[in-house]
Amino acid sequence: MPSKKALVRRPSPRLAEGLVTHVEREKVDHDLALEQWHAYVEALGEHGWETLEVDPADDCPDSVFVEDAVVMYRNVALITRPGAESRRAETAGVEEAVARLGCSVNWVWEPGTLDGGDVLKIGDTIYVGRGGRTNAAGVQQVRAAFEPLGARVVAVPVSKVLHLKSAVTALPDGTVLGHIPMTDAPSLFPRFLPVPEPSGAHVVLLGGSKLLMAANAPKTADLLADLGHEPVLVDIGEFEKLEGCVTCLSVRLRGLYA
Ligand SMILES: NC(=O)NCCC[C@H](N)C(=O)O
Numbered sequence: 001m002p003s004k005k006a007l008v009r010r011p012s013p014r015l016a017e018g019l020v021t022h023v024e025r026e027k028v029d030h031d032l033a034l035e036q037w038h039a040y041v042e043a044l045g046e047h048g049w050e051t052l053e054v055d056p057a058d059d060c061p062d063s064v065f066v067e068d069a070v071v072m073y074r075n076v077a078l079i080t081r082p083g084a085e086s087r088r089a090e091t092a093g094v095e096e097a098v099a100r101l102g103c104s105v106n107w108v109w110e111p112g113t114l115d116g117g118d119v120l121k122i123g124d125t126i127y128v129g130r131g132g133r134t135n136a137a138g139v140q141q142v143r144a145a146f147e148p149l150g151a152r153v154v155a156v157p158v159s160k161v162l163h164l165k166s167a168v169t170a171l172p173d174g175t176v177l178g179h180i181p182m183t184d185a186p187s188l189f190p191r192f193l194p195v196p197e198p199s200g201a202h203v204v205l206l207g208g209s210k211l212l213m214a215a216n217a218p219k220t221a222d223l224l225a226d227l228g229h230e231p232v233l234v235d236i237g238e239f240e241k242l243e244g245c246v247t248c249l250s251v252r253l254r255g256l257y258a
Contacts, residue, residue, distance in 0.1 A: 129164025
Protein backbone atom coordinates (compact mmCIF):
# COMPACT_ATOMS: atom_id res chain seq x y z
CA MET A 1 0.00 0.00 0.00
CA PRO A 2 1.40 3.44 -0.88
CA SER A 3 2.56 5.49 2.07
CA LYS A 4 0.29 8.29 3.23
CA LYS A 5 2.93 10.43 4.87
CA ALA A 6 3.26 14.13 4.15
CA LEU A 7 5.96 16.60 5.10
CA VAL A 8 4.92 20.00 6.42
CA ARG A 9 6.94 22.81 7.95
CA ARG A 10 5.76 25.27 10.58
CA PRO A 11 5.74 28.94 9.42
CA SER A 12 8.77 31.02 10.33
CA PRO A 13 8.25 33.98 12.70
CA ARG A 14 9.54 35.99 9.70
CA LEU A 15 6.80 34.70 7.36
CA ALA A 16 5.56 38.22 6.61
CA GLU A 17 8.93 38.97 4.93
CA GLY A 18 8.38 36.19 2.39
CA LEU A 19 9.07 36.96 -1.26
CA VAL A 20 6.47 38.41 -3.58
CA THR A 21 7.08 38.56 -7.32
CA HIS A 22 3.85 38.68 -9.31
CA VAL A 23 1.56 40.29 -6.71
CA GLU A 24 1.53 43.50 -4.68
CA ARG A 25 2.83 43.06 -1.13
CA GLU A 26 0.01 42.86 1.42
CA LYS A 27 0.40 42.75 5.18
CA VAL A 28 0.41 39.19 6.49
CA ASP A 29 -1.33 38.49 9.80
CA HIS A 30 1.04 36.03 11.47
CA ASP A 31 -1.43 34.66 14.03
CA LEU A 32 -4.04 34.08 11.37
CA ALA A 33 -1.44 32.41 9.15
CA LEU A 34 -0.53 30.05 11.98
CA GLU A 35 -4.20 29.23 12.52
CA GLN A 36 -4.64 28.56 8.78
CA TRP A 37 -1.54 26.37 8.77
CA HIS A 38 -2.84 24.27 11.66
CA ALA A 39 -6.19 23.87 9.91
CA TYR A 40 -4.38 22.79 6.71
CA VAL A 41 -2.37 20.18 8.63
CA GLU A 42 -5.53 19.02 10.36
CA ALA A 43 -7.31 18.62 7.03
CA LEU A 44 -4.51 16.35 5.80
CA GLY A 45 -4.76 14.33 9.03
CA GLU A 46 -8.54 14.02 8.79
CA HIS A 47 -8.14 12.46 5.37
CA GLY A 48 -5.68 9.80 6.40
CA TRP A 49 -2.33 11.54 5.98
CA GLU A 50 0.28 11.21 8.68
CA THR A 51 1.98 14.59 8.74
CA LEU A 52 5.65 14.80 9.63
CA GLU A 53 7.09 18.17 10.59
CA VAL A 54 10.41 19.11 9.03
CA ASP A 55 12.52 20.98 11.61
CA PRO A 56 11.51 24.63 11.44
CA ALA A 57 13.79 27.09 9.63
CA ASP A 58 12.98 30.23 11.58
CA ASP A 59 15.43 32.44 9.68
CA CYS A 60 13.86 31.58 6.33
CA PRO A 61 10.64 33.54 5.77
CA ASP A 62 9.41 31.25 2.98
CA SER A 63 10.25 27.92 4.64
CA VAL A 64 6.58 27.00 5.20
CA PHE A 65 6.37 26.47 1.42
CA VAL A 66 8.08 23.13 1.92
CA GLU A 67 7.29 21.64 -1.49
CA ASP A 68 9.81 23.95 -3.14
CA ALA A 69 12.75 22.25 -1.40
CA VAL A 70 12.35 18.70 -2.69
CA VAL A 71 10.90 16.72 -5.58
CA MET A 72 9.95 13.11 -4.95
CA TYR A 73 9.72 10.40 -7.58
CA ARG A 74 9.25 6.87 -6.30
CA ASN A 75 11.72 6.49 -3.42
CA VAL A 76 14.10 9.16 -4.70
CA ALA A 77 14.20 12.67 -3.28
CA LEU A 78 15.75 15.32 -5.48
CA ILE A 79 16.83 18.17 -3.20
CA THR A 80 16.31 21.38 -5.11
CA ARG A 81 18.47 24.44 -5.53
CA PRO A 82 15.81 27.17 -5.21
CA GLY A 83 15.84 29.89 -7.84
CA ALA A 84 15.67 32.60 -5.17
CA GLU A 85 18.93 32.76 -3.27
CA SER A 86 17.15 33.74 -0.06
CA ARG A 87 15.48 30.31 -0.08
CA ARG A 88 18.58 28.12 -0.47
CA ALA A 89 19.07 27.58 3.27
CA GLU A 90 15.67 25.87 3.42
CA THR A 91 16.83 22.66 1.81
CA ALA A 92 19.15 21.32 4.55
CA GLY A 93 16.33 20.47 6.98
CA VAL A 94 14.24 18.89 4.24
CA GLU A 95 17.20 16.80 3.12
CA GLU A 96 17.62 15.49 6.64
CA ALA A 97 13.91 14.67 6.92
CA VAL A 98 13.75 12.65 3.69
CA ALA A 99 17.04 10.89 4.40
CA ARG A 100 15.69 9.83 7.81
CA LEU A 101 12.65 8.37 6.08
CA GLY A 102 14.90 6.13 4.02
CA CYS A 103 14.68 7.96 0.70
CA SER A 104 17.53 7.84 -1.72
CA VAL A 105 18.78 11.44 -1.96
CA ASN A 106 19.97 13.32 -5.02
CA TRP A 107 20.75 17.03 -5.49
CA VAL A 108 20.37 19.80 -8.03
CA TRP A 109 23.77 21.40 -8.59
CA GLU A 110 24.95 24.79 -9.79
CA PRO A 111 24.24 26.16 -12.38
CA GLY A 112 20.90 24.39 -12.09
CA THR A 113 18.02 26.00 -10.23
CA LEU A 114 14.76 24.26 -9.47
CA ASP A 115 11.76 24.97 -7.23
CA GLY A 116 9.48 22.05 -6.37
CA GLY A 117 6.50 24.25 -7.26
CA ASP A 118 7.60 23.93 -10.90
CA VAL A 119 7.19 20.17 -10.94
CA LEU A 120 3.86 18.51 -11.70
CA LYS A 121 3.79 14.72 -11.73
CA ILE A 122 1.02 12.86 -13.51
CA GLY A 123 1.77 9.16 -13.32
CA ASP A 124 5.21 8.75 -14.81
CA THR A 125 5.07 12.02 -16.74
CA ILE A 126 6.87 14.85 -14.97
CA TYR A 127 6.09 18.33 -16.26
CA VAL A 128 8.74 20.85 -15.30
CA GLY A 129 8.04 24.57 -15.60
CA ARG A 130 10.92 26.59 -16.97
CA GLY A 131 10.32 30.06 -15.60
CA GLY A 132 11.51 32.62 -13.08
CA ARG A 133 12.75 30.05 -10.56
CA THR A 134 13.69 26.97 -12.59
CA ASN A 135 16.29 27.24 -15.33
CA ALA A 136 17.20 25.00 -18.26
CA ALA A 137 19.99 23.27 -16.32
CA GLY A 138 17.48 22.54 -13.55
CA VAL A 139 15.10 20.93 -16.05
CA GLN A 140 17.97 18.87 -17.44
CA GLN A 141 18.92 17.69 -13.96
CA VAL A 142 15.36 16.51 -13.31
CA ARG A 143 15.65 14.47 -16.53
CA ALA A 144 18.99 13.02 -15.45
CA ALA A 145 17.67 12.10 -12.00
CA PHE A 146 14.32 10.57 -12.92
CA GLU A 147 14.30 9.38 -16.54
CA PRO A 148 16.54 6.40 -15.76
CA LEU A 149 13.88 5.39 -13.20
CA GLY A 150 11.14 5.33 -15.84
CA ALA A 151 9.84 8.90 -15.85
CA ARG A 152 9.33 11.06 -18.92
CA VAL A 153 10.14 14.72 -18.37
CA VAL A 154 8.22 17.36 -20.34
CA ALA A 155 9.46 20.95 -20.12
CA VAL A 156 6.80 23.68 -20.10
CA PRO A 157 7.28 27.44 -20.35
CA VAL A 158 6.07 29.49 -17.35
CA SER A 159 6.00 33.28 -17.67
CA LYS A 160 2.77 34.53 -16.15
CA VAL A 161 2.98 33.17 -12.60
CA LEU A 162 5.59 32.16 -10.05
CA HIS A 163 5.59 28.41 -10.63
CA LEU A 164 4.10 25.86 -13.01
CA LYS A 165 1.81 24.69 -10.22
CA SER A 166 0.61 28.25 -9.62
CA ALA A 167 -0.98 27.82 -13.06
CA VAL A 168 -1.92 24.15 -13.29
CA THR A 169 -2.34 20.99 -11.22
CA ALA A 170 -4.00 17.69 -12.04
CA LEU A 171 -7.08 15.71 -11.03
CA PRO A 172 -6.84 12.04 -10.01
CA ASP A 173 -7.72 11.00 -13.58
CA GLY A 174 -4.80 13.04 -14.95
CA THR A 175 -6.89 15.90 -16.36
CA VAL A 176 -4.92 19.12 -15.98
CA LEU A 177 -6.78 21.98 -14.31
CA GLY A 178 -5.76 25.50 -15.11
CA HIS A 179 -6.88 29.09 -15.15
CA ILE A 180 -6.34 30.15 -18.75
CA PRO A 181 -5.04 33.71 -18.09
CA MET A 182 -2.23 32.21 -15.97
CA THR A 183 -1.29 29.33 -18.26
CA ASP A 184 1.32 29.74 -20.99
CA ALA A 185 0.65 26.69 -23.11
CA PRO A 186 -2.50 24.73 -22.19
CA SER A 187 -2.24 22.78 -25.43
CA LEU A 188 0.84 20.98 -24.09
CA PHE A 189 -1.40 18.94 -21.82
CA PRO A 190 -3.37 16.04 -23.29
CA ARG A 191 -6.57 16.86 -21.31
CA PHE A 192 -7.08 20.39 -20.00
CA LEU A 193 -10.02 21.68 -17.95
CA PRO A 194 -10.22 25.49 -17.66
CA VAL A 195 -11.35 26.72 -14.25
CA PRO A 196 -12.99 30.06 -13.48
CA GLU A 197 -10.80 31.23 -10.57
CA PRO A 198 -7.03 31.57 -10.17
CA SER A 199 -6.97 29.58 -6.89
CA GLY A 200 -9.20 26.97 -8.49
CA ALA A 201 -6.20 25.76 -10.46
CA HIS A 202 -4.66 24.26 -7.32
CA VAL A 203 -5.67 20.88 -5.96
CA VAL A 204 -3.93 18.45 -3.63
CA LEU A 205 -5.08 14.87 -4.17
CA LEU A 206 -6.12 13.50 -0.79
CA GLY A 207 -7.06 10.03 -2.06
CA GLY A 208 -10.18 8.70 -3.77
CA SER A 209 -12.15 11.59 -5.17
CA LYS A 210 -11.16 14.05 -2.40
CA LEU A 211 -9.40 17.23 -3.44
CA LEU A 212 -7.91 19.74 -1.03
CA MET A 213 -8.57 23.22 -2.40
CA ALA A 214 -8.43 26.87 -1.33
CA ALA A 215 -11.67 28.20 0.09
CA ASN A 216 -11.60 31.22 -2.19
CA ALA A 217 -12.38 29.24 -5.33
CA PRO A 218 -16.05 28.37 -4.69
CA LYS A 219 -17.09 28.33 -8.36
CA THR A 220 -14.34 25.87 -9.20
CA ALA A 221 -15.26 23.75 -6.17
CA ASP A 222 -18.86 23.60 -7.50
CA LEU A 223 -17.63 22.72 -10.98
CA LEU A 224 -15.46 19.90 -9.62
CA ALA A 225 -18.18 18.61 -7.29
CA ASP A 226 -20.52 18.52 -10.27
CA LEU A 227 -17.96 16.33 -12.06
CA GLY A 228 -18.01 13.80 -9.19
CA HIS A 229 -15.04 15.03 -7.15
CA GLU A 230 -15.21 15.91 -3.45
CA PRO A 231 -13.62 19.27 -2.69
CA VAL A 232 -12.29 19.78 0.84
CA LEU A 233 -11.86 23.50 1.39
CA VAL A 234 -9.23 25.22 3.52
CA ASP A 235 -8.67 28.93 3.98
CA ILE A 236 -5.04 29.74 3.14
CA GLY A 237 -5.53 33.45 2.43
CA GLU A 238 -2.47 34.59 4.41
CA PHE A 239 -0.22 32.30 2.37
CA GLU A 240 -1.82 33.39 -0.89
CA LYS A 241 -0.65 36.94 -0.10
CA LEU A 242 2.86 35.49 -0.52
CA GLU A 243 2.01 33.61 -3.72
CA GLY A 244 1.58 30.32 -1.93
CA CYS A 245 -1.16 27.82 -2.69
CA VAL A 246 -2.49 24.55 -1.25
CA THR A 247 0.10 22.45 -3.05
CA CYS A 248 3.15 24.24 -1.68
CA LEU A 249 2.41 23.72 2.02
CA SER A 250 3.14 19.98 1.98
CA VAL A 251 5.04 17.24 0.19
CA ARG A 252 3.17 13.98 -0.07
CA LEU A 253 5.41 10.94 0.06
CA ARG A 254 3.77 8.14 -1.84
CA GLY A 255 6.70 6.03 -2.95
CA LEU A 256 8.39 5.28 0.37
CA TYR A 257 9.81 1.83 1.05
CA ALA A 258 8.65 1.69 4.64
N1 LIG B 1 5.30 26.08 -4.65
C1 LIG B 1 4.82 27.28 -4.35
O1 LIG B 1 3.79 27.68 -4.85
N2 LIG B 1 5.53 28.04 -3.53
C2 LIG B 1 5.17 29.33 -3.13
C3 LIG B 1 6.38 30.11 -2.77
C4 LIG B 1 6.04 31.50 -2.35
C5 LIG B 1 7.24 32.28 -1.86
N3 LIG B 1 6.82 33.54 -1.35
C6 LIG B 1 8.24 32.51 -2.97
O2 LIG B 1 8.15 33.53 -3.65
O3 LIG B 1 9.13 31.70 -3.15
